[in-house]
Amino acid sequence: MATSNDLKNGMVLNLEGQLWAVIDFQHVKPGKGPAFVRTKLRNVLTGKVNDKTFNAGIKVETANVDRRDMQYLYNDGGYVFMDNTNYEQITVSAETLGDVSNYLLENQVATVALHEGNPLYVELPPSVILEITYTEPGLQGDRSTGGTKPATLETGHQIQVPLFIDNNTKVKVDTRNGDYLGRVSE
Template sequence: MATSNDLKNGMVLNIEGQLWSVIEFQHVKPGKGPAFVRSKLRNVLSGKVVDKTFNAGVKVETANVDRRDMQYLYNDGSGYVFMDTTNYDQITVPSETVGDAANFMLENQMATVALHEGNPLYVELPASVVLEITYTEPGLQGDRSTGGTKPATLETGYQIQVPLFIENNTRVKVDTRTGDYLGRVSE
Protein backbone atom coordinates (compact mmCIF):
# COMPACT_ATOMS: atom_id res chain seq x y z
CA MET A 1 0.00 0.00 0.00
CA ALA A 2 1.10 3.52 -0.78
CA THR A 3 -0.56 6.91 -0.59
CA SER A 4 -1.59 9.10 -3.50
CA ASN A 5 1.35 11.38 -2.59
CA ASP A 6 3.77 8.54 -3.52
CA LEU A 7 2.57 8.21 -7.16
CA LYS A 8 5.32 8.05 -9.79
CA ASN A 9 5.31 7.58 -13.57
CA GLY A 10 5.36 3.89 -14.47
CA MET A 11 3.97 2.78 -11.09
CA VAL A 12 1.27 0.09 -11.41
CA LEU A 13 -1.85 0.40 -9.23
CA ASN A 14 -4.49 -2.22 -8.46
CA ILE A 15 -7.83 -0.38 -8.62
CA GLU A 16 -10.99 -2.48 -8.26
CA GLY A 17 -9.18 -5.64 -9.37
CA GLN A 18 -7.70 -4.10 -12.52
CA LEU A 19 -4.10 -3.07 -13.10
CA TRP A 20 -3.47 0.55 -14.12
CA SER A 21 -0.11 2.11 -14.99
CA VAL A 22 0.50 5.77 -14.07
CA ILE A 23 1.29 7.75 -17.24
CA GLU A 24 1.44 11.15 -15.59
CA PHE A 25 0.40 12.77 -12.33
CA GLN A 26 0.19 16.24 -10.85
CA HIS A 27 -0.13 17.34 -7.23
CA VAL A 28 -2.61 20.23 -7.00
CA LYS A 29 -2.97 22.53 -3.99
CA PRO A 30 -5.82 24.92 -4.71
CA GLY A 31 -6.17 28.16 -2.77
CA LYS A 32 -9.41 26.87 -1.27
CA GLY A 33 -10.12 23.30 -0.28
CA PRO A 34 -7.95 20.24 0.25
CA ALA A 35 -5.03 19.19 -1.92
CA PHE A 36 -5.50 16.41 -4.49
CA VAL A 37 -3.59 14.42 -7.10
CA ARG A 38 -4.72 14.54 -10.73
CA SER A 39 -3.49 11.49 -12.68
CA LYS A 40 -3.70 9.86 -16.10
CA LEU A 41 -3.80 6.05 -15.93
CA ARG A 42 -3.51 3.37 -18.64
CA ASN A 43 -5.14 -0.04 -18.23
CA VAL A 44 -2.26 -2.53 -18.46
CA LEU A 45 -4.28 -5.18 -20.31
CA SER A 46 -6.59 -3.18 -22.61
CA GLY A 47 -4.49 -0.02 -23.11
CA LYS A 48 -7.46 2.24 -22.29
CA VAL A 49 -6.43 5.63 -20.84
CA VAL A 50 -8.50 7.38 -18.15
CA ASP A 51 -8.15 10.46 -15.95
CA LYS A 52 -8.54 9.86 -12.21
CA THR A 53 -8.36 12.24 -9.27
CA PHE A 54 -7.24 11.10 -5.81
CA ASN A 55 -7.55 13.10 -2.58
CA ALA A 56 -4.12 13.85 -1.07
CA GLY A 57 -2.91 11.14 1.28
CA VAL A 58 -5.50 8.54 0.27
CA LYS A 59 -4.18 4.97 0.36
CA VAL A 60 -3.85 3.28 -3.05
CA GLU A 61 -3.01 -0.37 -3.62
CA THR A 62 0.13 -0.91 -5.66
CA ALA A 63 0.69 -4.01 -7.78
CA ASN A 64 4.03 -5.76 -7.91
CA VAL A 65 4.96 -5.92 -11.60
CA ASP A 66 8.19 -7.69 -12.44
CA ARG A 67 9.75 -6.37 -15.68
CA ARG A 68 12.35 -8.80 -17.03
CA ASP A 69 14.58 -8.71 -20.09
CA MET A 70 13.91 -11.94 -21.95
CA GLN A 71 14.98 -13.50 -25.22
CA TYR A 72 12.29 -14.42 -27.76
CA LEU A 73 12.90 -18.02 -28.86
CA TYR A 74 10.05 -19.17 -31.13
CA ASN A 75 6.30 -19.29 -31.78
CA ASP A 76 4.90 -22.70 -30.83
CA GLY A 77 1.47 -22.15 -32.41
CA SER A 78 -0.33 -21.41 -29.12
CA GLY A 79 1.92 -18.52 -28.10
CA TYR A 80 5.38 -17.02 -28.06
CA VAL A 81 8.12 -18.67 -26.00
CA PHE A 82 10.50 -16.37 -24.13
CA MET A 83 13.55 -17.32 -22.06
CA ASP A 84 14.81 -15.46 -19.00
CA THR A 85 18.53 -15.01 -19.73
CA THR A 86 19.49 -14.97 -16.03
CA ASN A 87 18.09 -18.37 -14.98
CA TYR A 88 17.10 -19.89 -18.37
CA ASP A 89 13.43 -20.34 -17.37
CA GLN A 90 11.07 -20.39 -20.33
CA ILE A 91 7.53 -19.00 -20.39
CA THR A 92 4.88 -19.02 -23.10
CA VAL A 93 3.16 -15.68 -23.67
CA PRO A 94 -0.26 -15.89 -25.41
CA SER A 95 -0.60 -14.22 -28.83
CA GLU A 96 -3.21 -11.76 -27.49
CA THR A 97 -0.74 -10.55 -24.84
CA VAL A 98 2.09 -10.07 -27.36
CA GLY A 99 -0.24 -8.13 -29.69
CA ASP A 100 1.34 -5.92 -32.37
CA ALA A 101 4.85 -6.55 -31.02
CA ALA A 102 4.76 -9.86 -32.94
CA ASN A 103 5.05 -7.87 -36.20
CA PHE A 104 8.58 -6.78 -35.26
CA MET A 105 9.97 -9.78 -33.33
CA LEU A 106 12.69 -12.04 -34.71
CA GLU A 107 13.94 -15.21 -33.05
CA ASN A 108 16.70 -14.60 -30.45
CA GLN A 109 15.70 -10.91 -30.11
CA MET A 110 15.60 -9.34 -26.64
CA ALA A 111 12.34 -7.90 -25.27
CA THR A 112 10.98 -6.77 -21.91
CA VAL A 113 8.23 -8.99 -20.51
CA ALA A 114 6.12 -7.63 -17.62
CA LEU A 115 4.85 -10.26 -15.18
CA HIS A 116 2.31 -9.92 -12.36
CA GLU A 117 2.08 -12.93 -10.03
CA GLY A 118 3.68 -15.08 -12.77
CA ASN A 119 1.18 -14.03 -15.45
CA PRO A 120 2.53 -12.12 -18.46
CA LEU A 121 0.87 -8.70 -18.84
CA TYR A 122 2.57 -7.26 -21.93
CA VAL A 123 5.67 -7.46 -24.11
CA GLU A 124 7.67 -4.29 -24.73
CA LEU A 125 10.17 -4.01 -27.59
CA PRO A 126 12.86 -1.36 -28.04
CA ALA A 127 11.57 1.86 -29.67
CA SER A 128 13.03 0.77 -33.02
CA VAL A 129 14.32 -2.44 -34.57
CA VAL A 130 16.36 -3.23 -37.69
CA LEU A 131 14.67 -5.62 -40.12
CA GLU A 132 15.30 -6.71 -43.70
CA ILE A 133 12.94 -6.04 -46.62
CA THR A 134 12.14 -9.42 -48.21
CA TYR A 135 9.94 -8.14 -51.03
CA THR A 136 9.03 -4.81 -52.59
CA GLU A 137 8.20 -3.70 -56.12
CA PRO A 138 11.07 -2.00 -57.94
CA GLY A 139 10.98 1.79 -57.91
CA LEU A 140 10.59 3.59 -61.22
CA GLN A 141 13.53 5.57 -62.59
CA GLY A 142 12.87 9.27 -62.05
CA ASP A 143 10.53 8.74 -59.09
CA ARG A 144 13.37 8.89 -56.59
CA SER A 145 13.12 12.59 -55.76
CA THR A 146 9.41 12.64 -55.03
CA GLY A 147 8.01 11.86 -51.58
CA GLY A 148 6.05 8.79 -52.71
CA THR A 149 5.93 5.50 -50.85
CA LYS A 150 5.30 1.88 -51.76
CA PRO A 151 4.44 -1.24 -49.74
CA ALA A 152 7.27 -3.51 -48.61
CA THR A 153 7.22 -6.83 -46.74
CA LEU A 154 9.57 -7.25 -43.76
CA GLU A 155 11.29 -10.51 -42.84
CA THR A 156 8.64 -11.00 -40.12
CA GLY A 157 5.89 -10.94 -42.78
CA TYR A 158 4.56 -7.52 -41.70
CA GLN A 159 3.97 -4.92 -44.43
CA ILE A 160 5.06 -1.27 -44.09
CA GLN A 161 5.29 1.77 -46.37
CA VAL A 162 8.80 2.69 -47.55
CA PRO A 163 10.22 5.33 -49.93
CA LEU A 164 10.40 4.42 -53.62
CA PHE A 165 14.20 4.00 -53.66
CA ILE A 166 14.19 1.06 -51.19
CA GLU A 167 14.99 -2.30 -52.81
CA ASN A 168 14.76 -5.97 -51.81
CA ASN A 169 17.24 -7.20 -49.14
CA THR A 170 17.72 -3.66 -47.76
CA ARG A 171 17.98 -3.43 -43.96
CA VAL A 172 15.71 -0.70 -42.55
CA LYS A 173 14.98 0.76 -39.12
CA VAL A 174 11.30 0.49 -38.11
CA ASP A 175 9.47 2.22 -35.23
CA THR A 176 7.89 -0.58 -33.14
CA ARG A 177 5.17 1.69 -31.70
CA THR A 178 3.75 2.95 -35.02
CA GLY A 179 5.20 0.61 -37.67
CA ASP A 180 6.70 3.57 -39.54
CA TYR A 181 9.84 3.42 -41.67
CA LEU A 182 12.64 5.41 -39.98
CA GLY A 183 15.54 4.98 -42.41
CA ARG A 184 18.01 2.67 -44.11
CA VAL A 185 20.71 0.93 -42.11
CA SER A 186 24.11 0.58 -43.72
CA GLU A 187 26.08 -2.50 -42.75
Protein backbone atom coordinates in the same frame (compact mmCIF):
# COMPACT_ATOMS: atom_id res chain seq x y z
CA MET B 1 0.12 0.00 -0.19
CA ALA B 2 1.17 3.55 -0.88
CA THR B 3 -0.46 6.93 -0.48
CA SER B 4 -1.59 9.11 -3.37
CA ASN B 5 1.29 11.46 -2.51
CA ASP B 6 3.78 8.67 -3.43
CA LEU B 7 2.52 8.22 -7.02
CA LYS B 8 5.17 8.31 -9.76
CA ASN B 9 5.19 7.74 -13.53
CA GLY B 10 5.43 4.04 -14.42
CA MET B 11 3.98 2.89 -11.09
CA VAL B 12 1.27 0.19 -11.45
CA LEU B 13 -1.85 0.43 -9.29
CA ASN B 14 -4.44 -2.24 -8.53
CA LEU B 15 -7.79 -0.43 -8.69
CA GLU B 16 -11.03 -2.40 -8.48
CA GLY B 17 -9.29 -5.61 -9.55
CA GLN B 18 -7.65 -4.09 -12.65
CA LEU B 19 -4.06 -3.02 -13.20
CA TRP B 20 -3.45 0.62 -14.19
CA ALA B 21 -0.08 2.19 -15.00
CA VAL B 22 0.47 5.84 -14.04
CA ILE B 23 1.28 7.81 -17.21
CA ASP B 24 1.13 11.28 -15.70
CA PHE B 25 0.38 12.76 -12.29
CA GLN B 26 0.03 16.24 -10.82
CA HIS B 27 -0.21 17.29 -7.18
CA VAL B 28 -2.72 20.15 -6.91
CA LYS B 29 -3.11 22.38 -3.87
CA PRO B 30 -5.91 24.82 -4.58
CA GLY B 31 -6.18 28.02 -2.57
CA LYS B 32 -9.46 26.81 -1.16
CA GLY B 33 -10.22 23.23 -0.17
CA PRO B 34 -8.08 20.14 0.34
CA ALA B 35 -5.15 19.11 -1.85
CA PHE B 36 -5.59 16.32 -4.41
CA VAL B 37 -3.65 14.33 -7.00
CA ARG B 38 -4.79 14.36 -10.63
CA THR B 39 -3.58 11.30 -12.60
CA LYS B 40 -3.73 9.88 -16.10
CA LEU B 41 -3.83 6.08 -15.95
CA ARG B 42 -3.48 3.45 -18.71
CA ASN B 43 -5.06 0.02 -18.30
CA VAL B 44 -2.18 -2.45 -18.56
CA LEU B 45 -4.23 -5.12 -20.36
CA THR B 46 -6.51 -3.11 -22.66
CA GLY B 47 -4.43 0.06 -23.18
CA LYS B 48 -7.43 2.28 -22.36
CA VAL B 49 -6.45 5.66 -20.88
CA ASN B 50 -8.47 7.14 -18.01
CA ASP B 51 -8.23 10.27 -15.85
CA LYS B 52 -8.66 9.77 -12.11
CA THR B 53 -8.41 12.15 -9.18
CA PHE B 54 -7.33 11.02 -5.71
CA ASN B 55 -7.63 12.98 -2.48
CA ALA B 56 -4.19 13.77 -1.04
CA GLY B 57 -2.91 11.19 1.42
CA ILE B 58 -5.40 8.37 0.75
CA LYS B 59 -4.06 4.84 0.47
CA VAL B 60 -3.89 3.19 -2.96
CA GLU B 61 -2.98 -0.43 -3.62
CA THR B 62 0.13 -0.89 -5.75
CA ALA B 63 0.74 -3.96 -7.89
CA ASN B 64 4.06 -5.74 -8.04
CA VAL B 65 5.01 -5.80 -11.74
CA ASP B 66 8.29 -7.49 -12.59
CA ARG B 67 9.87 -6.27 -15.84
CA ARG B 68 12.48 -8.68 -17.20
CA ASP B 69 14.60 -8.70 -20.33
CA MET B 70 13.85 -11.99 -22.05
CA GLN B 71 14.94 -13.60 -25.30
CA TYR B 72 12.28 -14.63 -27.82
CA LEU B 73 12.87 -18.26 -28.83
CA TYR B 74 10.08 -19.50 -31.12
CA ASN B 75 6.33 -19.59 -31.81
CA ASP B 76 4.65 -22.88 -30.93
CA GLY B 77 0.99 -21.85 -30.72
CA GLY B 78 2.23 -19.22 -28.26
CA TYR B 79 5.33 -17.05 -28.22
CA VAL B 80 8.03 -18.64 -26.03
CA PHE B 81 10.43 -16.33 -24.18
CA MET B 82 13.43 -17.31 -22.04
CA ASP B 83 14.79 -15.42 -19.06
CA ASN B 84 18.56 -15.22 -19.67
CA THR B 85 19.41 -15.14 -15.96
CA ASN B 86 17.75 -18.40 -14.87
CA TYR B 87 16.78 -19.95 -18.27
CA GLU B 88 13.13 -20.13 -17.21
CA GLN B 89 10.75 -20.19 -20.20
CA ILE B 90 7.29 -18.63 -20.39
CA THR B 91 4.69 -18.65 -23.14
CA VAL B 92 2.97 -15.41 -24.13
CA SER B 93 -0.30 -15.53 -26.07
CA ALA B 94 -0.76 -13.71 -29.38
CA GLU B 95 -3.43 -11.49 -27.77
CA THR B 96 -1.03 -10.38 -25.03
CA LEU B 97 1.76 -9.80 -27.55
CA GLY B 98 -0.43 -7.72 -29.90
CA ASP B 99 1.32 -5.69 -32.62
CA VAL B 100 4.75 -6.44 -31.14
CA SER B 101 4.75 -9.68 -33.16
CA ASN B 102 5.07 -7.60 -36.36
CA TYR B 103 8.64 -6.64 -35.38
CA LEU B 104 9.79 -9.66 -33.34
CA LEU B 105 12.53 -11.99 -34.62
CA GLU B 106 13.87 -15.17 -33.07
CA ASN B 107 16.67 -14.61 -30.51
CA GLN B 108 15.66 -10.94 -30.12
CA VAL B 109 15.61 -9.51 -26.58
CA ALA B 110 12.40 -7.86 -25.38
CA THR B 111 11.10 -6.61 -22.02
CA VAL B 112 8.34 -8.82 -20.62
CA ALA B 113 6.20 -7.45 -17.77
CA LEU B 114 4.95 -10.10 -15.33
CA HIS B 115 2.38 -9.84 -12.54
CA GLU B 116 2.18 -12.88 -10.26
CA GLY B 117 3.88 -14.96 -12.96
CA ASN B 118 1.40 -13.99 -15.68
CA PRO B 119 2.67 -11.99 -18.67
CA LEU B 120 0.94 -8.61 -19.00
CA TYR B 121 2.64 -7.10 -22.04
CA VAL B 122 5.84 -7.20 -24.10
CA GLU B 123 7.88 -4.11 -24.99
CA LEU B 124 10.43 -3.80 -27.77
CA PRO B 125 13.00 -1.03 -28.13
CA PRO B 126 11.62 2.09 -29.90
CA SER B 127 13.21 0.95 -33.17
CA VAL B 128 14.45 -2.33 -34.64
CA ILE B 129 16.48 -3.26 -37.71
CA LEU B 130 14.73 -5.64 -40.11
CA GLU B 131 15.38 -6.84 -43.65
CA ILE B 132 13.06 -6.21 -46.60
CA THR B 133 12.22 -9.61 -48.13
CA TYR B 134 10.04 -8.39 -50.99
CA THR B 135 9.17 -5.09 -52.62
CA GLU B 136 8.29 -4.07 -56.16
CA PRO B 137 10.90 -2.09 -58.10
CA GLY B 138 10.39 1.63 -57.58
CA LEU B 139 9.55 3.55 -60.72
CA GLN B 140 10.12 7.27 -60.96
CA GLY B 141 7.29 9.06 -62.71
CA ASP B 142 4.07 10.93 -62.20
CA ARG B 143 3.01 10.82 -58.58
CA SER B 144 1.15 13.09 -56.26
CA THR B 145 2.57 11.63 -53.02
CA GLY B 146 6.04 11.55 -51.50
CA GLY B 147 6.89 8.39 -53.40
CA THR B 148 6.45 5.35 -51.20
CA LYS B 149 5.70 1.73 -51.95
CA PRO B 150 4.70 -1.32 -49.86
CA ALA B 151 7.47 -3.61 -48.65
CA THR B 152 7.30 -6.90 -46.76
CA LEU B 153 9.62 -7.30 -43.76
CA GLU B 154 11.30 -10.57 -42.78
CA THR B 155 8.61 -10.95 -40.09
CA GLY B 156 5.89 -10.92 -42.76
CA HIS B 157 4.58 -7.47 -41.78
CA GLN B 158 4.12 -4.87 -44.51
CA ILE B 159 5.24 -1.23 -44.22
CA GLN B 160 5.62 1.75 -46.57
CA VAL B 161 9.16 2.57 -47.74
CA PRO B 162 10.67 5.10 -50.19
CA LEU B 163 10.96 4.12 -53.87
CA PHE B 164 14.76 3.61 -53.76
CA ILE B 165 14.57 0.69 -51.28
CA ASP B 166 15.26 -2.73 -52.85
CA ASN B 167 14.90 -6.36 -51.75
CA ASN B 168 17.36 -7.60 -49.08
CA THR B 169 17.91 -4.05 -47.76
CA LYS B 170 18.11 -3.62 -43.98
CA VAL B 171 15.91 -0.81 -42.68
CA LYS B 172 15.23 0.76 -39.29
CA VAL B 173 11.54 0.56 -38.30
CA ASP B 174 9.70 2.39 -35.49
CA THR B 175 8.03 -0.31 -33.34
CA ARG B 176 5.38 2.07 -31.99
CA ASN B 177 3.75 2.95 -35.32
CA GLY B 178 5.51 0.92 -38.03
CA ASP B 179 7.09 3.93 -39.77
CA TYR B 180 10.21 3.58 -41.91
CA LEU B 181 13.05 5.45 -40.18
CA GLY B 182 15.94 4.90 -42.57
CA ARG B 183 18.22 2.54 -44.38
CA VAL B 184 20.93 0.74 -42.40
CA SER B 185 24.33 0.26 -44.01
CA GLU B 186 26.44 -2.61 -42.79
